[in-house]
Amino acid sequence: MDSNDFTGYSSREIFREAMRQEEPADIGMLSAKVGGLSVKGLTRLRNGVITKLVYPMLTAKTLREVADESRELAGKLQALGIAKEAHVVLDELHSDGKGQLVNVKLLCKPMSRYIIRTEAGVDDNEGTAGVSGRLLNIFGGGETFDMNYLRGSKTQAAFQGTFSVPVDADPLKTLSITGVQRMVSNRPYSSHDEMLRSLVFDYQARDILLRSIHNVGYSLSWRNICNLGATASQALRTEAGHSLKSSVTYQATLDTRDSPRLPTSGSLIKVLAEAAGLDGIGDTRFVKSQIQLQTNQDLGGGYLVSTGVQGGLMWNLDRGKRSRLADRFFLGGSTSIRGFEYHGIGPRDGNDSIGGDLYYAAGVSLLTPLPFVTTDSLKGHVWANAGQLALLDARGLLRRSGEIHRFLMSPSAAVGVGIVYNHSVVRAEFSLCLPVIATATDRPKAGPQLGFGITFL
Incomplete structure (x- = not known):
């Protein structure tokens, strides 16, 4: 699968259903709902977090909504730092008389558990150099702990540690606590x-x-x-x-x-x-x-x-x-x-x-x-x-x-x-x-x- 293609439609039933219509129809508007979900490749993911993440997808009523919510789920897994890559495949469609039941598969590559790097930068006319580290997805819900130590032309020494937690499994809302010690000339x-x-x-x-x-x-x-x-x-x-x-x-x-x-x-x-x-x-x-x-x-x-x-x-x-x-x-x-x-x-x-x-x-x-x-x-x-x-x-x-x-x-x-x-x-x-x-x-x-x-x- 192309890495840029987040969703693959592997079932011919989609097209067969469209062919049965007397007039051309938008395939995405076919009635559909999620019949099954599998997540592969992730070793650290809390049940409470995945439950909150998949809820919008479970309420989808059309094939387009299922596809859109699946892509949204893949994007959130990456934004939370849980998955480095996440691809979605929709297949194995069956009819329950009211619409198509779609099986959603998430094929994921887990994010590294930690990152350590040296860094140098310039800001407000001060050059700095130091080392930083990050622990990712600590408890399976996208939690991170960042640490860095810097020295600079004005900053004699600076240490900072930040623990961040996504709120309600939403990568756009975070709660953090930071400790700082800095000596500046x-x-x-x-x-x-x-x-x-x-x-x-x-x-x-x-x-x-x-x-x-x-x-x-x-x-x-x-x-x-x-x-x-x-x-x-x-x-x-x-x-x-x-x-x-x-x-x-x-x-x-x-x-x-x-x-x-x-x-x-x-x-x-x-x-x-x-x-x-x-x-x-x-x-x-x-x-x-x-x-x-x-x-x-x-x-x-x-x-x-x-x-x-x-x-x-x-x-x-x-x-x-x-x-x-x-x-x-x-x-x-x-x-x-x-x-x-x-x-x-x-x-x-x-x-x-x-x-x-x-x-x-x-x-x-x-x-x-x-x-x-x-x-x-x-x-x-x-x-x-x-x-x-x-x-x-x-x-x-x-x-x-x-x-x-x-x-x-x-x-x-x-x-x-x-x-x-x-x-x-x-x-x-x-x-x-x-x-x-x-x-x-x-x-x-x-x-x-x-x-x-x-x-x-």
Whole structure:
């Protein structure tokens, strides 16, 4: 059987039944139901899971419905990680006087029980390397356990383990628990390291037709601002030490782009909401929201235009206190607002970037064909970026009216030209940058700038 043919009709009775009709008939509309089911090749499949998976097929009333539901069953077995390959054969049809009884056979190749691999990547201008492993179909219902260990140019060490369970045998709905421990060096933009230990519970629901993802989660995070440098500012010294955050999050993503790295069409809408400390656990209380929008259009002739807007607000609920450094927004860099150093926009104390509670950013990019270049993976790039970041005071306000005007009407901005290379795993940019507006606390970066990552403004 051809591996691309999920369903084979091996019974001549189908055609004989059609020939008995006085007028041509759609074979798929013949009355039929499942008379038997056999699954071959799988050694690990729980009875409760297969019962839920086959129920829609058992309610089919026509030959077409039987075939469609059989293909759906084969696809779910693969999506759940239970079967590496799954093919369906419909045969041995018999009539019970009310229609055809169809025998369904699933010919499967089981998925490997584990995967171990080394990996290297680049994201947000950081190179990482490490090892990862995955255990698949642990209890016969598509359960997985993922582990990875990474080191990078900023990440000194990171370990993560995630156990995921499909909900109601549906590969589009998963419940997971994740444990994370990560030590990150925030130098040179801020003279400290940060240790993060988190336990995260997450429910995810995906809609393939709408291309949307919804996540609802709870996390308990223990943070430690540590290893302060000799020149660390007073703001960092005040923040140094341990803090505990208990938060509930919701994230909705609608992504119709044809590529996350260099899209030629489609749009992205991502909304994130977080509430921390409302359950009385932890020493930080806030509500936080972010939104990200991107549109992409093919102008023809190899020209593409991309526009992006994003913004965020964090409102501290502990009156008389400022937000914590570990929870704030940061802005600037080759994957954010180009033409500025990494985290080089917004409030600073001495040489340390201390982030903010309120920000916005916008960018437009024109990607062009290059002379003597035939591949679409390499493009010319003309861009303009702008944005601003502000830190609220202990009352949750900008301190002076002049700051409000500066925040709204005087964004930091830069323009530039360069080239973009779309690799299969990462997008790389080389730009010649010209900062045109910068505040006294910004760190503009004129001239050449390299950027590596997946998501760019």
